[in-house]
Amino acid sequence: MTDDLLSLANHASAQNDRWLFVCLLLICLVFAWVLFRYLIRQIDQLRTRMDEQSAEFVAHLKQANKEMLEVVATSAKTIAQNSAIMERVERKLDHQP
Numbered sequence: 001m002t003d004d005l006l007s008l009a010n011h012a013s014a015q016n017d018r019w020l021f022v023c024l025l026l027i028c029l030v031f032a033w034v035l036f037r038y039l040i041r042q043i044d045q046l047r048t049r050m051d052e053q054s055a056e057f058v059a060h061l062k063q064a065n066k067e068m069l070e071v072v073a074t075s076a077k078t079i080a081q082n083s084a085i086m087e088r089v090e091r092k093l094d095h096q097p
Contacts, residue, residue, distance in 0.1 A: 012019075
């Protein structure tokens, strides 16, 4: 086996630079393909995480809006009650001698 590899290496070293260029070109193409696949996989993972975070944020906003509407409704009710009490107090003050 070692003799076969040695004879193959000797044969390859005897070839001209054109075959070296072809080999380097193929190696670069394979490397570019692996890098491309890696980057696409990273982008997909990033997109998935962003979608999850967006869904969580939307759920949080919906809950916050619901709580805010409850507070506004309670405040409106309280303001209406206070206004009614103030009107009664004003009427009583206007009728006093």
